[in-house]
Amino acid sequence: MKLKALIVDDEAELRRSVISILQNMQAAENISFEFAEATNGLEAVEKTKNEFWDLILMDVKMPEMDGLTALQHIKENDPRTFVVIMTAHSNLNDAIIAIKDGAYDYVEKPVSADKLHAIVKKSIEAKKMVQDLTASNPIFDDDIDSEIVGNNLKMKEVFNLIYKLCKVDTTVLIRGENGTGKELVAKAIHFNSQKKAGLFVAINCGAIPENLMESELFGHEKGAFTGAIERKIGKFQLANNGTLFLDEIGELKPEMQVKLLRALQEKKFTPIGSKREVKTNARNIAATNRNLEKMMEDQDFREDLFYRLNVMPIFLPPLRERPDDIIELAHRFMEKFSKSHKKIIDTV
Structure with a gap:
């Protein structure tokens, strides 16, 4: 499985550390990551406007745009993206807010290799389940x-x-x-x-x-x-x-x-x-x-x-208690069948 991962943090050393952890888990989980980096939330949002990312690991405290604000924009750009928030233990309240706003999970800093591995593995499994569910039950x-x-x-x-x-x-x-x-x-x-x-x-x-x-x-x-x-x-x-x-x-x-x-x-x-x-x-x-x-x-x-x-x-x-809706329902069904069969159906 190929996945695109965006690592967002203003500290270059932390970005390198996270990438290293994910690289080490590739063989064990039979996945292949394509990595990209961003130094702040604003840069991350720009990268998600015209490009889909399977996974984003993002810090909360960053210059120009913080992670919580960026999360809202990222989810607006594409709600399918799985976002994992990285935060210090003293800022766990930010992680809770992030999860309520659509983040998949969070990991505490300094980032533990085992913990990050487990969270990313869990997100990949959930992503596959989402894809299977969407494929079998498309919703528009x-x-x-x-x-x-x-x-x-x-x-x-x-x-x-x-x-x-x-x-x-x-x-x-x-x-x-x-x-x-x-x-x-x-x-x-x-x-x-x-x-x-x-x-x-x-x-x-x-x-x-x-x-x-x-x-x-x-x-x-x-x-x-x-x-x-x-x-x-x-x-x-x-x-x-x-x-x-x-x-x-x-x-x-x-x-x-x-x-x-x-x-x-x-x-x-x-x-x-x-x-x-x-x-x-x-x-x-x-x-x-x-x-x-x-x-x-x-x-x-x-x-x-x-x-x-x-x-x-x-x-x-029930419909028997609202008979005045029957005609509108009939028209709606005709429109639906006309669209699905690609021909005009104007009578019942």
Whole structure:
């Protein structure tokens, strides 16, 4: 695998040290780096305007433009770039801010070869997962708003809620029958929010076998159980700084409800077979067509999990309650089919 890496620091000696560490890990990880250097944040931003970088390792305290400001511009230029922040122990608060703003991880200075190796290896694995996910489930910003159709008063209320939720980072529970567009609403919230630079990661809680659900959500280490032939990054980690969409949340078994609740409360989790806790800054959006209140009465759904998820509820009306939207939907489908089949379809 060939990767382009940009090393950003005002100290030439540190840049050389980082490059040396990455060069030494190339053979072990079967990768090849193409290196470039920048002496400050402004120079780094300029380099990302017309050129894609797989990995950027960047200091925080630099002249002309600091690393935190540069990070925002870099993510605007291309949100796919993985940025690792380098910071002194006394400035760890900067690292936390950077991660909230889209940095993948941070490493303390002076840079430890083992620590940097581990972080870069982890970022490469995550990058591959991102590429696989994007290839199998392409998402286009231009299509998000146009996918939700409705001029009915009830739908206008939904649009108003979506607009408000885009501006705040809070947990959302979307409720509605099958086919009402719950995932479209979740995507609209994500792609119009501050989390849009991160991934929108969806998981159908009703489609994953019970014995695999924990691994899907939290990941596992190689050899953690029979069949775990390689390390797996879970959906929670993949959605860090983005949005995790928990579809069919009412199908989650009681044992997993407990583990999910803990992850939501503590904003961290432990992959299967690991001793290391992983922090997550993902926004959580859940959806269901089930009657959760009845499930709580029957003790099939935890009350504490319900209130953790139901911070901001959205109820989607079925089409039979908004018949005035049928014509607009028909026109939208005709436009879509005309585009996909490359011919004019103007009648149903």
